[in-house]
Structure formats: structure tokens, C-alpha cells
Amino acid sequence: DAGVIQSPRHEVTEMGQEVTLRCKPISGHDYLFWYRQTMMRGLELLIYFNNNVPIDDSGMPEDRFSAKMPNASFSTLKIQPSEPRDSAVYFCASSPSGGIGNTQYFGPGTRLTVL
Amino acid sequence: AQTVTQSQPEMSVQEAETVTLSCTYDTSESDYYLFWYKQPPSRQMILVIRQEAYKQQNATENRFSVNFQKAAKSFSLKISDSQLGDAAMYFCAYRFRAGGTSYGKLTFGQGTILTVHP
Numbered sequence: 001d002a003g004v005i006q007s008p009r010h011e012v013t014e015m016g017q018e019v020t021l022r023c024k025p026i027s028g029h030d031y032l033f034w035y036r037q038t039m040m041r042g043l044e045l046l047i048y049f050n051n052n053v054p055i056d057d058s059g060m061p062e063d064r065f066s067a068k069m070p071n072a073s074f075s076t077l078k079i080q081p082s083e084p085r086d087s088a089v090y091f092c093a094s095s096p097s098g099g100i101g102n103t104q105y106f107g108p109g110t111r112l113t114v115l
Numbered sequence: 116a117q118t119v120t121q122s123q124p125e126m127s128v129q130e131a132e133t134v135t136l137s138c139t140y141d142t143s144e145s146d147y148y149l150f151w152y153k154q155p156p157s158r159q160m161i162l163v164i165r166q167e168a169y170k171q172q173n174a175t176e177n178r179f180s181v182n183f184q185k186a187a188k189s190f191s192l193k194i195s196d197s198q199l200g201d202a203a204m205y206f207c208a209y210r211f212r213a214g215g216t217s218y219g220k221l222t223f224g225q226g227t228i229l230t231v232h233p
Contacts, residue, residue: 033221043206043223056220089158102210103150104221106160 004107006092012113018080021110024073025094034077035091082114117142119209121224128197129232136192136227138207146212149190155203202231
């Protein structure tokens with residue numbers, strides 16, 4: 001199994017630019033999660049999907065952030081316009097609906113730097 | 116709201132020795148899951164071990180074991196025969212066992228940095 005795939009691994013952009021992060025979950029997993037990790041706030045859940053439908057987006061910081069899941073094998077997290085405070089590592093994770101604890105499996109993360 | 120607390124920002128251990136990382140949590144629920152994740156310098160979040168709250172028996176995975184004390188809301192991780200590759204940030208996490216198609220939010224602690232000395 002290839003695991004959760006994220007791209008790009010690193011992104012450096014300038015303030016005001018649009019940023020799109022991509023995720024391919026593990027095949028067969030029903031749930032997909034987007035997290036953000038910063039030194040100040042630790043790991044925060046931004047949004048999660050079940051069967052491609054957004055279920056809880058209460059963690060999305062503001063309207064500049066949006067996430068989509070057009071099909072079971074692809075999701076995007078978009079920031080427009082980006083700001084320096086958005087600099088963080090963004091993780092995508094996926095989980096099956098069954099199994100022990102519906103364990104979440106994480107991708108390698110995307111390190112975003114906004115100058 | 117559920118909270119997870121890791122009171123040890125940093126820990127260190129000698130190679131081949133044993134170390135215990137602490138975690139406490141606060142919840143009013145009775146059915147939930149607990150996890151330990153490892154994050155090495157590569158940043159990859161790797162599942163180490165998981166525990167179902169309704170199980171009395173402590174989970175074990177090779178050199179990793181937990182001490183789950185439900186009444187005390189404590190979930191510590193013991194690493195035996197520590198290896199250099201165990202050096203990482205370790206996160207404790209809690210997830211409520213929601214019903215139906217709901218999915219309880221995974222709440223993480225602040226993390227503990229583990230250093231392994233040769």
C-alpha cells in the first residue's frame with residue numbers, strides 16, 4: 001500500500017498568492033482529514049470528509065481556507081490569499097470506517113512557508 | 116471538551132534502557148480510543164500503539180506497551196530496550212467513539228520530545 005500521498009512536500013510562496021495542497025488517501029478509506037501543525041498551536045484538525053462530503057469544517061480558520069474532495073481518491077486544501085501566519089506543516093490523513101479505533105494514517109505533510 | 120495533556124516536554128533515555136512517557140486526558144465519555152503517535156525528524160506521523168477504552172488489558176506492540184488507567188484517565192507509553200531510531204516527538208491522542216456515521220474528533224496532546232543517547 002502506498003500510504004497517504006501529499007504534494008508538494010515543500011511550498012514557498014509570497015503573501016497574497018494562492019496555495020493549493022493536494023492529498024491522495026489510502027484506497028478504500030472513507031474518511032479524509034486535514035490538519036495543521038504549528039509550534040504555537042500544535043496539531044489542529046481543520047476539516048474532515050466522509051465519503052467525499054465535508055462533515056465538520058469548524059476548524060477552518062477563516063474564509064481564506066477552503067477544501068474540496070471531488071472524488072474518493074483526491075482532496076485539495078486551498079488558501080487564497082495566503083498570509084505569513086499560514087506558515088505551518090499541513091497533514092492529510094485517512095481512515096477506514098471500520099477497524100480498530102478507525103485509526104488515522106497520516107501523509108508525510110506539506111511544509112508551507114509564506115513570505 | 117476533551118483535553119489531552121503531556122506534562123513532559125522533553126525526556127531522555129540511554130540506549131537499551133526503558134523510558135515512560137506520560138499522558139493524561141479529560142473526558143466525560145466512557146467509550147473512546149487512545150493512541151500514541153511518533154513524529155521523527157522526517158515529520159511523518161506514525162502510529163505506535165492504540166488502546167480501546169472498554170478493554171482492561173493494556174495494549175502492547177513489540178517494545179512498546181501502555182499503562183492504561185481508566186479511572187485516573189492516564190495513558191502512559193513505555194518503551195523498552197530503547198533504540199536510537201526511537202528518538203522523535205511522541206504525541207498522545209484521544210478520540211471519542213461516536214455512533215453511526217459520526218466520527219469523533221482526534222485530539223492531540225502537546226507532544227514529548229524523546230532523545231536517545233548512545
